[in-house]
Amino acid sequence: DAGVTQSPTHLIKTRGQQVTLRCSPKSGHDTVSWYQQALGQGPQFIFQYYEEEERQRGNFPDRFSGHQFPNYSSELNVNALLLGDSALYLCASTEQRDNEQFFGPGTRLTVL
Amino acid sequence: GDSVTQMEGPVTLSEEAFLTINCTYTATGYPSLFWYVQYPGEGLQLLLKATKADDKGSNKGFEATYRKETTSFHLEKGSVQVSDSAVYFCAHSGGGSNYKLTFGKGTLLTVNP
Numbered sequence: 001d002a003g004v005t006q007s008p009t010h011l012i013k014t015r016g017q018q019v020t021l022r023c024s025p026k027s028g029h030d031t032v033s034w035y036q037q038a039l040g041q042g043p044q045f046i047f048q049y050y051e052e053e054e055r056q057r058g059n060f061p062d063r064f065s066g067h068q069f070p071n072y073s074s075e076l077n078v079n080a081l082l083l084g085d086s087a088l089y090l091c092a093s094t095e096q097r098d099n100e101q102f103f104g105p106g107t108r109l110t111v112l
Numbered sequence: 113g114d115s116v117t118q119m120e121g122p123v124t125l126s127e128e129a130f131l132t133i134n135c136t137y138t139a140t141g142y143p144s145l146f147w148y149v150q151y152p153g154e155g156l157q158l159l160l161k162a163t164k165a166d167d168k169g170s171n172k173g174f175e176a177t178y179r180k181e182t183t184s185f186h187l188e189k190g191s192v193q194v195s196d197s198a199v200y201f202c203a204h205s206g207g208g209s210n211y212k213l214t215f216g217k218g219t220l221l222t223v224n225p
Contacts, residue, residue, distance in 0.1 A: 004155075033212065042116075042201050042215030043156070056211050090155055092213075099144050099163075099205045101213060103156040 002027065004093050004104035012110045013081050021076040021107045025093030031055075032074040033101060034066060037088040049074055050096055078109075086111045114139050118202045118216035125192055125223050133187040133219050135176075135202035143204040145169075145178050145185040146213070150199045159187075159200070192223045 005024045013019050025032050031050045035043035045058035049068035063079045072093075078085055088108050092101035119134040137145065144163045148156040160169030165180035174189045185202060202216040 031211075035213075040218075042203075042217045043213070045212035045214070048211050058212060092156075099211075100146075100158060100161060102158070103148075105155040 004091055004102050006089075006091050006104040006107050008107060009105070010108045010110075012112060014112050015081055015083060017081050017111075018077065018079045019081060019109060021078075021089050021091075021109070023074045023076070023091030023093075023104060025072050025074070025091075026102050029093035029095055029102070030072050031094045031096050032068060032072065033092045033094075034074070034076045035090040035092065036060070037090055037106070039087070043090055046076070081111045083111050085109065114143075114204070114206055114210075114214045116202050116204060116214055116216035118200075119219050121199075121218070122220040122222060125221070127194055127223055127225050128191045129223075131187070131189040131192045131196075131221070133200055133202075133221070135185045135187065135216060137183050137185065137202070137204045137214075139183075139204050139206060139214070141206060141210065143206055145176070146203045146205070147174070147176055147185070147187050148201040148203060148215075150201065150218070152198075156201065192221070194223045194225050197221055197223045 033048040034046040037043040047057040052068045068074045088106040090106045091104045115138045146161045147159040160171040162169040162178035168177045199218045203213045
């Protein structure tokens with residue numbers, strides 16, 4: 001049983017560019033959350049998707065947007081990249097009725 | 113607002129020493145509490161959880177008890193191993209319609225042989 005998978009593993013972009021990160025949830029899970037983890041910090045909640053809609057959002061600007069597909073996979077899009085967007089981006093999945101979130105290995109984004 | 117405060121690191125112990133990492137939280141409602149572990153270059157793995165007051169979560173020799181009266185969820189292990197070296201994160205879910213996990217800043221544990 002595959003766990004949560006994310007792609008790509010690493011990504012290097014320059015300021016002002018746009019990036020798309022992808023996540024496939026654990027089998028049987030229908031809810032996907034995204035977190036940003038800056039170096040030396042705990043993960044910060046970006047948003048959560050359920051039934052292809054954004055259900056809850058953290059304190060992140062509109063440059064951060066997402067999407068969930070009918071197969072429950074998800075994308076995180078970041079526009080107009082800033083140096084401060086450099087971080088590990090983690091995807092987590094869960095069943096809607098559960099509160100235990102399973103994390104993927106993350107995508108390391110570097111903005112130059 | 114919701115927050116988690118955990119013991120500042122880094123923590124350095126010798127093998128077989130006793131470990132305590134303190135964690136306190138602020139939350140509305142009745143959150144579930146979690147400890148996650150992150151090994152170098154990897155994502156987060158759930159270590160243990162507790163969903164209501166006085167519950168004890170345990171896994172791989174680690175334990176933590178949900179203390180509602182002190183809003184705490186301290187992580188303990190009686191005898192650490194070199195393989196326990198990692199970053200440990202305390203977290204809570206908001207409960208009700210608050211689905212996000214709120215994390216502490218993490219505590220780096222290094223266990224020396």
